[in-house]
Amino acid sequence: MRIRGLDFLRGIAIIGVLFRHSDMSNVIVMAGGYGVDLFFVLSGFLVAGLLFKEYQARGNSNIGRFLIRRGFKIYPAFYICLIATVLLDAYYFCRPQPTSSIISEAFFIQNYRTGVRFHTWSLGVEEQFYFFLAFFVLAAIKFKWIENVKAMLFTIITFILIIFCLRLNFSFKHLHNPVPIFASHLKADGLFMGVLLAYIWNFKPELITKWQQNKISLFVLATLLILPAFVLLPESFFMETIGFNLMHFGFALLIILVCDKSNEAFVLKNPYLKYIPLAVCFIGVNSYSIYLWHLLVKDVLYETMKTPNVNSVLFFTSAIVMGVLSALIIENQFMKIADRYFPRPTSLKVSSTSNNAE
Numbered sequence: 001m002r003i004r005g006l007d008f009l010r011g012i013a014i015i016g017v018l019f020r021h022s023d024m025s026n027v028i029v030m031a032g033g034y035g036v037d038l039f040f041v042l043s044g045f046l047v048a049g050l051l052f053k054e055y056q057a058r059g060n061s062n063i064g065r066f067l068i069r070r071g072f073k074i075y076p077a078f079y080i081c082l083i084a085t086v087l088l089d090a091y092y093f094c095r096p097q098p099t100s101s102i103i104s105e106a107f108f109i110q111n112y113r114t115g116v117r118f119h120t121w122s123l124g125v126e127e128q129f130y131f132f133l134a135f136f137v138l139a140a141i142k143f144k145w146i147e148n149v150k151a152m153l154f155t156i157i158t159f160i161l162i163i164f165c166l167r168l169n170f171s172f173k174h175l176h177n178p179v180p181i182f183a184s185h186l187k188a189d190g191l192f193m194g195v196l197l198a199y200i201w202n203f204k205p206e207l208i209t210k211w212q213q214n215k216i217s218l219f220v221l222a223t224l225l226i227l228p229a230f231v232l233l234p235e236s237f238f239m240e241t242i243g244f245n246l247m248h249f250g251f252a253l254l255i256i257l258v259c260d261k262s263n264e265a266f267v268l269k270n271p272y273l274k275y276i277p278l279a280v281c282f283i284g285v286n287s288y289s290i291y292l293w294h295l296l297v298k299d300v301l302y303e304t305m306k307t308p309n310v311n312s313v314l315f316f317t318s319a320i321v322m323g324v325l326s327a328l329i330i331e332n333q334f335m336k337i338a339d340r341y342f343p344r345p346t347s348l349k350v351s352s353t354s355n356n357a358e
Contacts, residue, residue, distance in 0.1 A: 004281050005258025006042065009251075011284030013038040014291055018319060021119070021295060022312045031229040034247060036122045037190045039287075041251040043126055044133075044194020045201075050344075051137045052202040055146060058345060063134045065342050070130055072338035073288075077330045078123065081292045082106065085116055088296065093303060111182040117295050121182040128184045129191045149203055156196045163189040164245055171240045178235040193248040197255060211253075212260045218253050225250030283320060289331055290323025297322050 016035030019028045047070075051061045082105050090096040097116050104113040111124035140146035167186040171178075181187055201208055211218060225246045232239050257263060283290065297319045301310045 003259055004277070005260075005263065006046070006255070007281040007284035008277055009038060009042060009254060009258055009284065010287040011280035011282070013042070014283060014287040015280070017119075017291060018294060018316055021298065022315055023309045024312050027230050030234065033234060034229050037244065037247060038251050039122065039291075040126070040187075040190030041194040041197075041248050041255065044129075044191035044196075045198045045252075045255055046194070047130065048133060048137075048195040048198035049201065051133070052146075052198055054345060055137070055141060056202060060141060061137055062345075063138050065344075067130070067134055068342050069338050069344070072334045072342070073331065074123075074127065076334040077289055077292055077326055079106075080330055081296070081326070082116065085296050088300070089116070093299065111184060111187075119291070119295050125182070125184045125187050126191070129188050132188075133191075133195065147203065152199055152203070153196070156192055156199060159192045160189045160196070160245070163187070163192070164241070167244070168241045171237055175237060178237075178240065181240060189245060190248045190251075193245075193252055194255075197252045208256060211256055215257060215260070215263070218257055222250040222253035222257070225253070286320070286324045286327040288323075289326035290320055293322045293326055294319035 013035035016028070016032035016038070018032070020032030020035070022029065051063075051066060054061045054066075082102075086097050086102060098114075101110075101114050101116050104110045105115045105117075105120060108124045108127040110116070111121040111128075115121065115124075137146070140152065145151045163185060167181060167189075170181065170186055228239065228243055229247055232243065234240075236243070294315075298310060298315055301315060301318060302308075
């Protein structure tokens with residue numbers, strides 16, 4: 001069962017990224033890059049939720065099947081996009097990519113080394129995280145502390161704090177010369193925030209129910225936590241350190257809100273409200289493929305139009321259309337193969353937190 005609210009957040013995230021990489025200049029553009037951080041929290045929540053839900057249903061988690069299904073979702077569309085990018089760079093843009101950059105992309109280490117397109121650093125962070133998460137959950141099951149709530153919460157929060165401290169040290173060293181932060185050991189705390197929420201969701205659901213009863217307070221707090229992203233520069237010391245963590249917490253609160261079915265029902269039954277959210281949800285469903293292709297689409301538009309600026313409406317429309325086509329032709333078809341040969345357990349096919357995470 002899909003939760004439209006999660007698709008809506010995905011849609012907001014990818015729209016923010018498109019704004020960030022457009023030729024516009026406004027407050028949304030400044031904050032749009034944090035759509036990647038929203039993706040991180042969503043991914044941690046959804047993917048960890050799959051593993052936790054399977055453990056609760058079956059007393060174990062099939063890590064092999066989990067990684068294979070992740071591969072079917074991530075790799076085909078990614079590698080086809082990578083091949084298309086390398087070929088266009090060489091024969092259309094006349095700027096062949098160095099072999100080292102192609103290798104970095106191919107092995108998902110582009111967040112530590114120079115890749116082919118800079119936006120794929122986030123895919124490197126997520127891919128490395130998935131393997132870490134799989135073995136973390138495997139170890140938690142093997143040593144029988146996955147149901148020890150205090151131990152699991154302490155461990156996950158410790159991961160978040162360690163990454164925060166590492167990023168704090170890195171940012172302090174570059175205080176007067178800020179540099180982009182792409183490394184997993186400096187950026188994966190957003191993913192772990194999602195894992196933290198997924199663990200509470202599955203092992204302490206009464207807390208989620210209690211929080212959902214205070215919708216207004218939850219929304220106000222989430223707004224306050226996210227607000228600095230629209231006020232402070234992304235390269236500011238605050239935003240590169242504690243600002244990220246406050247924002248991740250705000251995103252987690254938004255996830256709790258949108259997963260409340262009563263909120264979704266209120267929006268969808270209102271004829272004046274429902275169409276825009278549904279359009280954003282549609283974009284969210286196809287957000288991975290849109291993210292993959294959007295910068296290549298922009299480069300083609302630049303080259304075709306021979307102009308230093310690309311009309312933003314044309315960029316948004318072209319990127320979304322290309323992403324939707326990629327999702328239909330590549331991503332969805334390979335997931336059908338995964339469903340045929342590596343199906344998820346029947347008991348999980350209607351999981352409230354699945355939402356096409358695999």
